Amino acid sequence: MKSPIYVALDTPDIDRAKAVATRVKQHVGGIKLGLEFFMANGRHGVHEMAEVGLPVFLDLKLHDIPNTVAKAIQALRPLDPAILTVHAAGGRAMLEDAKAAAAAGTKVVAVTMLTSLDGADMRSIGLAADPHEQVLRLAELARESGVDGIVCSGEEVSAAHKAWKDGFFVVPGVRPAAGKSADQKRVVTPRAALDGGASVLVIGRPITQADDPDEAARAIEATL
Numbered sequence: 223m224k225s226p227i228y229v230a231l232d233t234p235d236i237d238r239a240k241a242v243a244t245r246v247k248q249h250v251g252g253i254k255l256g257l258e259f260f261m262a263n264g265r266h267g268v269h270e271m272a273e274v275g276l277p278v279f280l281d282l283k284l285h286d287i288p289n290t291v292a293k294a295i296q297a298l299r300p301l302d303p304a305i306l307t308v309h310a311a312g313g314r315a316m317l318e319d320a321k322a323a324a325a326a327g328t329k330v331v332a333v334t335m336l337t338s339l340d341g342a343d344m345r346s347i348g349l350a351a352d353p354h355e356q357v358l359r360l361a362e363l364a365r366e367s368g369v370d371g372i373v374c375s376g377e378e379v380s381a382a383h384k385a386w387k388d389g390f391f392v393v394p395g396v397r398p399a400a401g402k403s404a405d406q407k408r409v410v411t412p413r414a415a416l417d418g419g420a421s422v423l424v425i426g427r428p429i430t431q432a433d434d435p436d437e438a439a440r441a442i443e444a445t446l
């Protein structure tokens with residue numbers, strides 16, 4: 223069975239990204255390239271990483287007016303990403319236009335509330351709801367807008383999955399041992415995220431910063 227793990231290759235160094243991807247290839251289902259990699263290496267870098275032979279998740283978290291996001295997604299079509307992120311807070315029209323602009327084979331998923339935020343952070347940006355309520359509200363908006371799924375933490379994935387049975391759920395903030403971790407605040411274990419209904423587990427530093435990334439990915443996979 224294909225691994226649900228997408229390894230987050232957060233580095234500007236394409237040789238390092240390729241080396242890690244090649245080492246962990248047997249234990250992951252795909253690679254995730256985010257802003258750090260894309261800003262440094264652009265479209266050419268994405269093409270090169272695709273040569274590793276794993277599906278590519280382009281985590282650019284697009285958030286702008288509908289026309290700008292749609293045009294950006296059209297420009298990304300030749301890269302043929304398996305998964306692409308936009309921010310749910312961009313609103314219904316932006317989500318609808320994002321989905322319409324993507325290639326049929328690309329899953330468009332909406333980031334609800336970053337896993338680096340907790341309730342206190344939400345209040346500081348003027349949101350009264352707790353993380354759980356906010357994620358469920360944005361999940362409903364994403365579902366109604368026709369995108370394929372959402373990004374949320376493992377703390378909310380079970381409730382979101384119950385409300386959206388055929389949704390696609392991407393869960394970052396995953397750590398072999400739960401609890402706060404560096405900049406991640408809403409954290410669960412890989413097993414708990416999967417039991418909650420995650421379709422994809424995004425795991426970066428626990429693999430990429432391990433002395434032996436391949437062994438770290440294998441050990442995580444063995445818990446699933």
Ligand SMILES: O=c1ccn([C@@H]2O[C@H](COP(=O)(O)O)[C@@H](O)[C@H]2O)c(=O)[nH]1
Binds near residue numbers: 336338373427428
């Ligand atoms: O809410 C979110 C959305 C995206 N991410 C991304 O996932 C990885 C997590 O990396 P770790 O090293 O495992 O913390 C990273 O690329 C983030 O940009 C997220 O963490 N939370």
